[in-house]
Amino acid sequence: MNLQILEDTRNERDLGVYIDEELKFHDHVSKAVAKASRLLGLIRATFTFLDNVAMPRLFTIMVRPHLEYECVVILSVLLTATLCQDFLSTELKQEILDHKANVDRIINYVLRGPGKHQAMRRLENLTDDFGPRSTGSEALDYAIDYVIDNLIQEGFTNVAGEDVTAPKWTRNEEELFMIKPRYHRLSLMSLGSSVGTNGVLEREVIVVRNFDELDAKANENSDIFKDKIVLYNQIWITYPETVQYRVSGAWRAAKYGAVAALVSSVTDFSLYTPHTGIQIYNPNVTDIPVATITVEDANQMQRYYDKGVKIVVKLNMTCKNHGDIITRNVVAELGGSSKPNEVVIFGGHIDSWDVGYGVMDDGGGVAITWQALNILKELNLIPKRTLRAVFWTSEEIGLVGAKQYYQRHKDENGNISLVMESDYGTFKPFGVGFTGSDTARAIIKEIVAMLETINTTGVDTTGESPDTDMWIAAGVPGVNLWNANDKYFYYHHSNGDSIIMQNPDDLDLCVIVWTVVAYVVANLEDKLPRLDITSTASLIMTHNDTRILFIVGLLSLCILKRLR
DSSP states (O other), rough: OHHHHHHHOOOOOHHHHHHHHHHHHHHHHHHHHHHHHHHHHHHHHHOSOOOOTHHHHHIIIIIIIHHHHHHHHHHHHHHHHOOOOOSSHHHHHHHTTTTTTHHHHHHHHHHTTTTTTTHHHHHHHOOOOOOOOTTTTTHHHHHHHHHHHHHHHHOOOEEEEEEEEEEEEEOOEEEEEEEEESOOEEEEEEBBTOOOOOEEEEEEEEEESSSSHHHHHHHHHHHTTTTSEEEEEEOOOOOOHHTTTHHHHHHHHTTTTOOOEEEEESOOOOOOOOOOOOOOOOOSSSOEEEEEOHHHHHHHHHHHTTTOOOEEEEEEEEEEEEEEEEEEEEEEEEOOOOEEEEEEEEEEOOOOOSOOOOOIIIIIIHHHHHEEEEEEEETOOOOOOEEEEEEEOOTTTTTOOOOOOOOHGGGGGGGGEEEEOOOOSSSSSOOOEEEEEEHHHHHHHHHHHTGGGGGOOEEEEEEOOOOTHHHTTTTTOOOEEEETTTTHHHTSSSSSOOOOGGOHHHHHHHHHHHHHHHHHHHSSSOOOOOGGGGHHHHHHHHHHOOOOHHHHHHHHHHHHHHHH
């Protein structure tokens, strides 16, 4: 790099382009990512299953060095971006602010006009009339028909049910009794995709607190779990850390000879409520029945076990995997006025587990999206881009609808400005979460700043959501609904997920946030800018201090040369 050029250049655009070209950000990152991707593909093709010891080792040896190289490059770019305080031009800020009158119309329509509590009525109709909507059930099929019929009647375009092939699983009858040290009926729920017990199992229970304890006991005595039932009484930490016991507890117990597994419900609060959810078998280990029990019963058995008291239970589960069936993703559009081929996708998942009513998870996401479409149509606020509502099916059993939707529509990637999903509750909103470029984040901040009157101006650090993560991973900016969902896991996947928890006024606020963000993004002249290494120059040229740019550029070059 010619330092004299850096010192002499006074035009930010020329300086930015020079640094970008000299450091070859795009070439470095593309090569690193491509090599890491090839290595990951080779690992997956060669090894049908990797445990939690082998996979990290292979990753560290074969893949991590290339990704670390990439991360250093990206870090230098992000450092530059952080130093550039003002990402948005005055013109773009004014373009956003020009929507303020229409934002106020939306607020008034929902809080003081015909839209007040309409979303709540939609949610009640969906959840009261159809109840739990598990994949393959008549309730889900009828709910999909109902939503499609009403979207057509309301005048939206391209309304359709896109076929999805998904596995059907049913719970059927299930019961659990403790017979030693005392007789006691326990509340339980079979976990999704579990096999049945094929009759009543009467077995001793061995209690462990975590996988380390499971492995340690097996190493001390290889027969300790043989022909017994393992109970995981894990401590709640966070959902991602704790849910692993539900997801993989069965096969981990089965590999040591257990005939069934029980898991303490994955929740941070319990009123004797079991919480269901999906579990995944290891194809190299025998499938065994697995169910969840209440936190209270799991802790009681822990106390018995710690005292050396023998625990014996009778377990009967008649759940069944039925093979694949056809279900549907629901799609509806409000066509764009001048850029109809460009799209903002927003939605929630229409399916639920077979317990509770699927209100929080995720009837609320469906209701606020549906209501947002309706509001814009009623107010004749037709954005430049098409707004596409998607109500994904079969999310609960492994994001099946979302995966097939992505495969069917991934060629549209370049035309998608933003993807949005609400799947973390519709409690009192703070604003939205966002994942994407810093420039796009600044745009989202300007948009929600227009919601100051309802105090929902926050932008959280991440916009990921289960059904949109594939799009976000492919570079599309993502938004989720940031709301006061600290009690979310009190009700999650349980009979407690019912309409009684939903406050209609809070739901209206969620509707406003959802409608405004989707509408304004869809109506801007340009799509949201994406996080792209080649856009470094455009970030740099917004800054006015060439001395900072000189330092950042030189630092980046030194890092890259050191890596070589």
